[in-house]
Amino acid sequence: MFARRLKIYVIIGIAAVMAGCSGGSPKPSSQADEAPQGKVEVSTEPVTLSFFMEGNASVLADQIQELVSKKFPHIKLNTTVSGKVKIDDFIGAGQVPDLISFSLGGVTKLKELGLVTDLTPLIKKHGFDLTRLAAGVEETVRSFSDYDGRFILMPFELNNNALFFNKTIFDKFGTPYPKDGMTWEGLLDTAKQVTRMDAGVQYKGFRFEETNLVFKNQLGLAFVDPKTQKAAVNTDGWKRWLDTMTAFHAIPGNALNTKVSEKDEFLKEQILAMRTGPNYMSELPAAASKGGFDWDVVSLPDFKGFEGKGSQFNAPYYVIPPTSKYKDQAFQVIDYMMSEEVQAIMSRKGRLPIVKSDKAKNEFGAGIEGLNGKNLQAFFKDTVAKPAPATLYDTIAKTTLVTKGIRGIAVEGKDTNTALRETEEEINKQIEAVKAASK
Template sequence: MFSRGLRFFAAVLVVVTAAGCSGESKPGASSPNSDVSSNKGEPSAEPVTLNFYTEGNASVLADTIAELVAKKYPHIKLNTTLGKGKAQIEDMVGAGQVPDLISYSLGGVTQLKEMQLVSDLTPLIQKHGFDLTRLAPGVEDNIRAFSDNDGKLILMPFELNNNALFYNKTIFDKFGVAYPKDGMTWESLLDVARQVTRMDGGVQYKGFRFEETNLVFKNQLGLPFIDPVTLRASIHNDGWKRWLTTMTAFHAIPGNTLNTKVSEKDEFIKEQTLAMRTGPNFMSELPAAVGRGGFDWDVVSLPVFQGYEGKGSQFNAPYYAIPPTSKYKDQAFQVIAYMMSDEVQQMMSKRGRLPIVKDEKAKNEFGTGIEGLKDKNLKAFFMDTVAMPAPSTIYDTIAKTTMVQKGIRGIAVDGKDVNTALRESEDDINKQIEADKAAKK
């Protein structure tokens, strides 16, 4: 009897094979499924509908993308499906509804690769004259690293996910503690967190909390999760011991315990009892919090590990991908290229989305369209640079998820020591890898 995973894989294989038999050729080559193009190699202006699947993007961003594309290319209509809930990508593919264009979070790279939903964008990049040197430093090296070191480029990220350290000035003022500064280390931040973790008037104020998955993915020490040769977990070592010990030390502060039932964002914005936090950027939500009164905030650069100053974080950004079965690859790439243009990057930057291009105007526009950001230290976001990629494998996502659940929470919530947490995490990762291998046989 087939498992759900095997049934799904079989369904994907049928869809992809059927597309291949119908005349699908290599990206960039003409085929019976390709849209008719002009002699200049430009896509036809005949009306087309691109089935666009987006996982992780808010509906407002999806709507913005559709509106921009409609104005720029009136002949291209995006039929958008928002991921999560009932609309899972695997269910759509299993039903034979493969999208023409996908927007996904970086944590889903392995999933899309296994489902054969990515293709080499190099022919399209060359055909349409897309200039990769426009990308921010380190981006191209990182996205190439996700294509199994074969030189292909299967993703096109559309914004940076740089982090900064947000802090509640009201809490610091309340306790007479100096604000955090740019260029701090995690080790020095620990002392600051202790000073603002206090019980006052029956309210427990917490010093610091981070969004766990985000910082695990950013992996500032550049450590591998899986041995690329043996495909076994590689986290029970001194490097990960240092990372885990440093980051869970914040939750060992009396009064700063990790509450997994409430997000760090809600503790910071809604409850306003968290003095400092870092994680995904939520710039657009801050003006409303300020409007409710009593909330004054600012940002400084993301702290680094002592000895790793200036080395940057691992790349972690949302991206576009074009499935190999799409009949409209040229039009899909037109959409990607336009969303990567200086014009759109500047517009998105104004709305608080970090530009992924070098364009200085786009950087200078960051946050200017959001009320109340004029005097904020927004340059702090650009101090979190992109590091060279650490060795990656198809099982990294398994390892990263386990590092959160059994590593960070094993210590912060279950009270385990770091060696036990790492050993149990490594054992669990290896079991999941073996189970995945068995399911694919």
């Protein structure tokens, strides 16, 4: 079985290299090179596209199927949603998709499996205008490429963060609500005020979803040095990041409980006053309907001195594997999903539009009950920052910063310097293991 999978991976990898390197080593395309040429005629012969979905956008599978079938009656999506079947298993069984939807944390995996290719020819052929994308998105996408800044994936929604807060807890303790434009340093005092024991219940001030905030890295710090391919986290910048974010867990009564998610503490137990991380807008009305849970949002806090700089891009995306026989049809699907029409539909469901469209933006959350009067514009204040240097090993570094860095300090009680040293050592150890396995 291993030999079979290895053979398949090699074939896919060769196809990806040929697709990316045909005609010599590709160079970054100029804006003129990528000027849209207008729509082209694509065959309307019936085709079935194998579509693999992984990540939190998988809940959209049925809706995407419905939208595509109405728009393109000749295109059938044979959709596999990741669960028991992972992308490695799918590819290992010889089933290479025509279209993939994946989370940003998995971009390294798709590159290793040879499942990405430069979309520039399809972008030109189908007249897709990249200037439609929100500010900062195109630059970030190009930073993920091993093909000299080519466009290897198409993000289909923003994953902007906001700070959610439970107004009921703030009212209980007579504490002023958080506001737009706060800094993390300033939020610490607010968190202390609402971390209290009351009637035998320990209320917590603030918690963040660790992986999400590490990926968003508001200080724009590198994870791995692109020149040396060594960890770059034992730095003053990352020390500041960890000191600031783990200070919340050091508040008496606000210790990090890794056995319960921040989502459950906020929505189900309703003991968490403030939280940030992935947005689960559609689940909030149900929690509020039970009574005693009134909520709102403000903009994601910034680090002092980095106000308005934005966060690192972290969003789901589409890729078209180089071996697909139906690249034009797959790109038709992508193009339609990026249209103002579909972006507005998704926006109504609480999915932040990634295109520059006031219509789509104004529809945000309109299809979700219970959002009237909420400060929804807070989501649009979290902009896309200039991308940090990207490498093949960033995912290793990011996950290790959570397990060895944040939890090393917040759970194991290590000092920041020790946690960072051990984090860097572990990252380098894993990088060397990956390199050895690929030889």
